[in-house]
Amino acid sequence: MSDDIMIFSIYIFVLAIFIGFEMITKVPPLLHTPLMSGSNAISGITVVGALLSTGAGKTQLATILGLLAVILATINVVGGFMVTDRMLHMFKKDKK
Amino acid sequence: MSDDIMIFSIYIFVLAIFIGFEMITKVPPLLHTPLMSGSNAISGITVVGALLSTGAGKTQLATILGLLAVILATINVVGGFMVTDRMLHMFKKDKK
Amino acid sequence: MATITSLFYLLSAVLFILGLKNLGSPKTARRGNALAMLAMLLAVIITLLDQRILDFTHIILGLVVGSAIGVYAAKKVQMTAMPQMVAIFNGFGGGASTLVATSEYFQLSGATEVNILATIALSILIGTVTFTGSFIAFAKLQGIMKGAPITFPGQRAFNGLIIVACIVLGVMFTRDPGNMTPLMVILGLAALLGVTSVIPIGGADMPVVISLLNSYSGLAAAATGFVISNNVLIIGGALVGASGLILTKIMCVAMNRSLGNVLFAAVGSDGGAASGGSGEQKQVTRYTADDAVMMLDNAQSVIIVPGYGLAVAQAQHVLQEMAQLLEANGLNVKYAIHPVAGRMPGHMNVLLAEANVSYEQLYEMDAINDDFQNTDIALIIGANDVVNPVARNKKDSALYGMPILNVDQARTVMIVKRSLSVGFAGEDNPLFYDDKTRMLFGDAKKMVTEIVQILKS
Amino acid sequence: MATITSLFYLLSAVLFILGLKNLGSPKTARRGNALAMLAMLLAVIITLLDQRILDFTHIILGLVVGSAIGVYAAKKVQMTAMPQMVAIFNGFGGGASTLVATSEYFQLSGATEVNILATIALSILIGTVTFTGSFIAFAKLQGIMKGAPITFPGQRAFNGLIIVACIVLGVMFTRDPGNMTPLMVILGLAALLGVTSVIPIGGADMPVVISLLNSYSGLAAAATGFVISNNVLIIGGALVGASGLILTKIMCVAMNRSLGNVLFAAVGSDGGAASGGSGEQKQVTRYTADDAVMMLDNAQSVIIVPGYGLAVAQAQHVLQEMAQLLEANGLNVKYAIHPVAGRMPGHMNVLLAEANVSYEQLYEMDAINDDFQNTDIALIIGANDVVNPVARNKKDSALYGMPILNVDQARTVMIVKRSLSVGFAGEDNPLFYDDKTRMLFGDAKKMVTEIVQILKS
Amino acid sequence: MKIGIPKEIENGETRVAVIPAMISGLINDGHEVHIETGAGETASFSDADYEKKGAKIEKNVEELYQNAEIAIKFQAPQMNEAVGKHEIDLLREGAMLLCSLPPATHETLIPKLRQHKTSCFAMEYIPRITKAQSMDVLSSMSTVAGYKAVLMAANQLGKFFPLLMTAAGTIPPATAFILGAGVAGLQAIATAKRLGAKVEAFDPRPVVKEQVESLGGHFVEMTMPEDAETQGGYAKQLSDEFLQKEREAIAARLPKVDALITTAQIFGKESPLLVTEEMVKLMQPGSVIIDLAAAEGGNCELTKANETIEKHGVTIIGAVNIARLIPVHASQMHSKNITTLLKHLLQNESLDFGDEITKGACITHEGEIINEMVKQNFS
Amino acid sequence: MKIGIPKEIENGETRVAVIPAMISGLINDGHEVHIETGAGETASFSDADYEKKGAKIEKNVEELYQNAEIAIKFQAPQMNEAVGKHEIDLLREGAMLLCSLPPATHETLIPKLRQHKTSCFAMEYIPRITKAQSMDVLSSMSTVAGYKAVLMAANQLGKFFPLLMTAAGTIPPATAFILGAGVAGLQAIATAKRLGAKVEAFDPRPVVKEQVESLGGHFVEMTMPEDAETQGGYAKQLSDEFLQKEREAIAARLPKVDALITTAQIFGKESPLLVTEEMVKLMQPGSVIIDLAAAEGGNCELTKANETIEKHGVTIIGAVNIARLIPVHASQMHSKNITTLLKHLLQNESLDFGDEITKGACITHEGEIINEMVKQNFS
Ligand SMILES: NC(=O)c1ccc[n+]([C@@H]2O[C@H](COP(=O)([O-])OP(=O)(O)OC[C@H]3O[C@@H](n4cnc5c(N)ncnc54)[C@H](OP(=O)(O)O)[C@@H]3O)[C@@H](O)[C@H]2O)c1
Ligand SMILES: NC(=O)c1ccc[n+]([C@@H]2O[C@H](COP(=O)([O-])OP(=O)(O)OC[C@H]3O[C@@H](n4cnc5c(N)ncnc54)[C@H](OP(=O)(O)O)[C@@H]3O)[C@@H](O)[C@H]2O)c1
Ligand SMILES: NC(=O)c1ccc[n+]([C@@H]2O[C@H](COP(=O)([O-])OP(=O)(O)OC[C@H]3O[C@@H](n4cnc5c(N)ncnc54)[C@H](O)[C@@H]3O)[C@@H](O)[C@H]2O)c1
């Protein structure tokens, strides 16, 4: 990774951090868990890295590790989003 | 400019746009003009480009254009920030 | 070295972000401005240390001349002329972007990527529209040019045509960068576009236009950033571009207009919302609850003048809540009760007692009339006749001879009512159009509730 | 091609941003989750189209297995076990980041820049801490492990030492990337750190810890993004890293704790705020005004039960405002007046009449006691004895034999009072500790005012 | 000038035309104030209180009148049995007299006033325009009467006004029904509301609905065959058709009404009949009617002016001049009204009959009838 | 069982022990209810109302008593002049009697009750515990009295209660001062506040401050030499030293007080003297004192029970039993209280003297004195 790209990546990182800070301002306590769960699912984006590692698998070891990574990350993503959805569903239950 | 850098620049641009959208949410009308003026001064950041153009001046024409650019941008920056400050001062006047 | 420079630019960008954020709220606005200044200073210093800069003479010349003019203008301008000053500064910013892009064009060497060329064209286009557009806005506000909309048939089609032409020319330019004619034509057309798109907009709508042009000048700076591959320009420009757009929208909402309506409807005239009398246009200053809170925040004393509208709106409870909050903020709060406020003797007393306003805070007219002159704000809630100055001097008025509350002696008068319509006696009230009066249009309960909410947050 | 890919990744990143934004507000949360899912899908699809991927077997295997487990777990988990489920998912995310970084390490070829190496080490460090830390949190919440804080002398120093060691090892690693020992030691130490930093934290504080670990897993993903130079990872990770931190702070504030206090004080025990009776710890559910509004938003009917505390707080006016807002939102609002609420016969009537509550909304005990069972929320404001169930069955109680309002038959009971202290009769109230009761601690006027504010915004 | 303030001689009158606090103002304006001994007694103002403010106490009423260039009274002049002379006859020739002069008294008094060339200004004839509000004694006394009527009703009723939910059962709120929402009616609405009653009201003037609601009262709607509001705040004699409809609408509410307060008056005319005997029977035993229009015939068929009667289980109070039951403040308000009028009259060297107020309030001057309305009625 | 409800014979009594609405409840519980003709008249309840609910009208009071296993009365038994016999003598031997039995009557009545083996339950001896609140007739009547006292004061005062800022000047609010903030005092505070007066109050029990303020009243602080609250809601006879200090503090406020309402009572004892004649002189002429403690000697030195006197320009109303001025609702509350007690007493086969309420309320049973306090006082 060239220095240039590194620098750009840092820019992007910093800007994204700012956005992350701004997005969440006032959250009612009942939403704390769903929000945590949803953003946790987002952090499963590491699945992209896992896919690349596995797919490009230059060594057996790397591929195995990648496979494991894909499994873990997928659980995180799929489970995370689903659980979040379930929780959010719950809040609507009383409105008939 | 390489494609890579172009892409990165676009990322940065998009993220910055997001931040710009998020920063301003509810502004009391009295602040409209100062805010406009302050952000206008920020747009004078083009002075950086002007400085580089002038200083690196490879041709006479470029240098002259650059000089003009420096002058205009500096007016924008200096005048803009000062005017904003004056306006903001005004709001505090009653508090003795 | 380049890495370090980049990181400092990043710091500058971060400061810009923080500055802008702080600028948006009354409490932190001044700090925001300071942060933005610091960011700018940092960016300039880093740039000056750039090894690509060979010659400092022009730079110093430019900085000195620019600063001198900027300082002079900023000091001289009158408070009331602020909007046009912002317009002209904004024009200079746009102009600078155009100049940098042009200068960069002349410094191009050898084969250049399409994207550089495209951004040069874009930068010139946007920068120039900003430049001429801002000057028209300035001219209209300053009275150099007629404030009323100037329209001609096919104006919008014409503007559309210019944009199409610019795109075509831009493509031509990227194909053959050596030929500078298309670029120069773009510049010319952009200059024209700036003019033709602003002249149909009325003087009263100018602030919105300036805000929009401000957003443009940010985008021009960002485009310039692409040209010279400088992230702080991209970020700073994008910030202004986006926040300017939001601000424009906010301003439109505050005027109860849509942006499309402002840009294309050609309805803006000289005044704000005007109405009332026969023929002649009188001007009122409209305030929102936010503005009112800002004024109250900076005041030390307020006298509340309730009238029949308070009773109709049944706003007594929330009014009392507001008064309590203001007192908690250190304001001196009194109620001035006019002897015939309302529709029966003691009407206001019944209401305010119900809301548990302490008797000690109520003052009859004679006891408080001399206090208005030392009071920051007279806050009139649903009263009209009892503060109508025609009672003092308009002999043929039904109110003539009735003593009124001297609210007009307070430093600022704020009036909450739903419209400019008359009170019981059916007399127009010139106080509404007074320079120191701000109208808070709306149902008294809703408006006071809004104020309470803002005071609490 | 790479450009197109990048732009799609950018789109994905934008969707993540929008998703996260929407997740933060009750009204849009579900849409937010959907947007985030879409973003993830997009990112995965783009990645699968990447030409660097040569072999799809493992990928498909992994996706299928992972999805199956994820779906199963998500469907099976009980609502009450949500926090631990999130913890375990989070751990997996962190684990994945570690694995990717390790895998990338093994795929390194030739001389590699320091920054790649450094981010590999960082990714492994953060990912592994998240992994083991999340599992401890899971174990504590699931009851596999004792919820109470586990401490040993020098714990904090020990943790500090681990971090220092990791930094040293990291530097060693970048100097000699061929030698994988330092990396493996980092991995081991990180695993230990995850354990030792979570065990001293009590079960009740676990949600905060999970939120913090969630923020970490975001940073781990971002670090991985640096490793493989992938912007969507950087952006997604950074978003989660930052928003997770903010959420953690918000959660601490809601618990009236500082983050430092949560992490290091080792005070968390099993219950929430508990008090009352002699010896035995009883648990109450605390609610904030925000929670209350969310419940009210989803309710159809509410019965308001005022008591002496309403009179002390003089909250009648704002209570009436709240009731009006709720009615405007379509709720069915009634007041239940207990015959001896307050301190004199008719005390509540005087108050509510003053606040202009219509007589039609007031119900005496006998007329309303059967309605509670069909009511979503019983909202008790400063009452205590008149809803105390000991009156029904505790023979030696001073209240025994007094008829009470059947608030406990409502679906949810919300009680506004300042503390768990007793009312006039001096009897503890078991209703406070009931499963369906939520306590809104605070002065009645302040609390209801807060609710009103939120209802309005 | 010399002002004389005699003691009110009307039977049951408790008020005094001018209270001690207002004397200083008169003296500052250059007047000399003489007041009959004991004039303020029934309103809790002693001779000493007046003397402290600079008034001279006069024991002899004949001398008081003889010396007075201006006489200020509350009630219309009448026979002074103690000295055996009519008050107008006690006046100096050409003196100025400020007092009440209700239409019913005109026939006997105006000839006397003309004869004595009295410049008589009657409080109830001050035009009810905005700038004259501070002289409007009708508003003042209506304010007192509206408040007092509710107190009387509440005091008379064998029930609570407010709703009370107690351990000894729930006491339902009383329903107060106010007919006519002028000054007195609005004050009654406000007072009844304060005491916690359910308040309903009706008035033929449509603008009044908003006013009633601004006080928390419920406005009873009825279909009206005609617009009932006229210039200047007076309601005109309404058509029989209208009154019939109105009575029907009222009758529909009466079974639920505990306290009925009627204030419907039409200046100078007999009050409209709003509640017939049949309608009274509809009310619950123990209910109360306060008829503030009693002096002009009453709004209720059974009303006897100045009497409290019980019929069909309903107590009917023919409330005449009940402002005198709050003598302190009724006198205070009257003083303010009448001294403001005096000040207005004397603001120029001589009386200015071009002025709307002066002309309107003046009944007789130098033997002529000045007020247009009175002049018309009288000829 | 057979219940008999005689007409109250006490002079001026307007209330009835049980109102028609409560009859059905008694009948549902298996009782037979006989009521003397005209018993409800003064409270606006007719014989027909009672008959509609299932009661039997009894013309002959002697028969009514003779048939009644349970007699329910409002007031304590007394000589029935019409039939020339004492009410206790009219009772059947061993009958149950529910009524009021204030301490002052004990000396004459208890021997008679013992002699007739009457099971007498006295309303004022029901322990004032939480679960007995619905039988607490002291609270009920205090509620009525507190409300009524303010109406009487407002009606008597020659001034407005509320503040009014009008074109005819500003009417300052009246100041009401309430001494003793028990049930009656609190109700008086609430009512005076509703009417718009400035309200001040004092009570030696420190918890009362918050209660006064919860009604918008201003609590007057005074330094107190001792804690004045005792078990069960009664204030004990306070020391002379305390009363002296209290009187000084009260005297300091009196010049500004328009309406003074005193409610300070100590159960079974003479009321504390809070306002001496000297202190009355400090009040403005025209002010009013309503002394709710009049029956037990009064809180004011000048109070004459059941009389309205004027002294030093101040009107002093010795208000005894003024709840009878709101007969409808006072009777309603009493009915609820007394029938709840009856139900409680009869809940088991036989009277359960282990029960706190039954034991406390019972004065005599089978010739013995049951209530401990009475027993002690009596021996
Ligand atoms: N006090 C008495 O005894 C008495 C008796 C009879 C007549 N009057 C007369 O009544 C007048 C009293 O003067 P005033 O200043 O109190 O009242 P006013 O002159 O009648 O003015 C009241 C104003 O309140 C506004 N309003 C009505 N409803 C409102 C609402 N819901 N929210 C906000 N504003 C509302 C109206 O303007 P918008 O429609 O624009 O909102 C109106 O102009 C005097 O002319 C007096 O002579 C008094
Ligand atoms: N009505 C009557 O005639 C009468 C007369 C005498 C006695 N009583 C007795 O009084 C009691 C009445 O019951 P109740 O439920 O109305 O009252 P309660 O049992 O006395 O409870 C009132 C509660 O209000 C809370 N509170 C006080 N100030 C507050 C404030 N500013 N904000 C929020 N909460 C506040 C207190 O809890 P925190 O301290 O935790 O906030 C207290 O527990 C009964 O026991 C009844 O027997 C009634
Ligand atoms: N301009 C001013 O400053 C000013 C001053 C005083 C009064 N006023 C106006 O004059 C109005 C009336 O004054 P007032 O109180 O002396 O009136 P009033 O005493 O003459 O009459 C009382 C009320 O009776 C009503 N009434 C007449 N016929 C009725 C019927 N058949 N049924 C029911 N009600 C009937 C009238 O509409 C009036 O509201 C006031 O409400 C006020 O608005 C104006």
Ligand SMILES: NC(=O)c1ccc[n+]([C@@H]2O[C@H](COP(=O)([O-])OP(=O)(O)OC[C@H]3O[C@@H](n4cnc5c(N)ncnc54)[C@H](O)[C@@H]3O)[C@@H](O)[C@H]2O)c1
């Ligand atoms: N537990 C219950 O449910 C229940 C029921 C009824 C009453 N109570 C309590 O009992 C209290 C008293 O009841 P009550 O109204 O019948 O009392 P009361 O009529 O016996 O006395 C009236 C008031 O006079 C006060 N007082 C005594 N000496 C005084 C003095 N020197 N100066 C001024 N005030 C003096 C007393 O403190 C009391 O508040 C009530 O306020 C209530 O709190 C409780």
